[in-house]
Amino acid sequence: MSERFYLYDDTEETRTRFVSFMGESQRFDLAIITSSRYYGKKLVLDVLSNRFAIIGTDDLEEPGYLEHAYQISEEEAGELRSFLYEVI
Template sequence: MSERFFLYDDAVESKTRFVSFLGQRQRFDLAIVQTDRFYGKYLVLDMQGNRFAIIGQDDLEEPGYLEHAYQLSEEDADDLRSFLFEVI
């Protein structure tokens, strides 16, 4: 068997927040991970939808970003965006 070639193998400190809240039409179960790895952005995991994205303030202001990343309707994305603006 050939030797494994790693592109990187880092262990980093992180802070994780687990939060669940109800939007107007759906429930959100999120894990929000803060680390130095993503240049000040957060790794936001949607545990119900099995989707994730690296998100910063600039991404929240980008039209259609959350809709695409999490496969949400505009209304549901607005609920998520409103919450993330408070915590990111």
């Protein structure tokens, strides 16, 4: 067996907020992880869909970003975007 080559192997303290809310057409169960690793952005996991994205305010303003990352409709992305603007 060859020796494993690590690119990095770090451990750090994080803060995680678990939040669930119901939009007009979809429920969102999110884990929002704050870490020093992502240059001020948050790691946002959608527990129901098993999808995640690293999100900052600049990403929220990018057309189609949430729709693509979470495979949701424009309407659902609008609801998620509205919530994320409050917490990011």
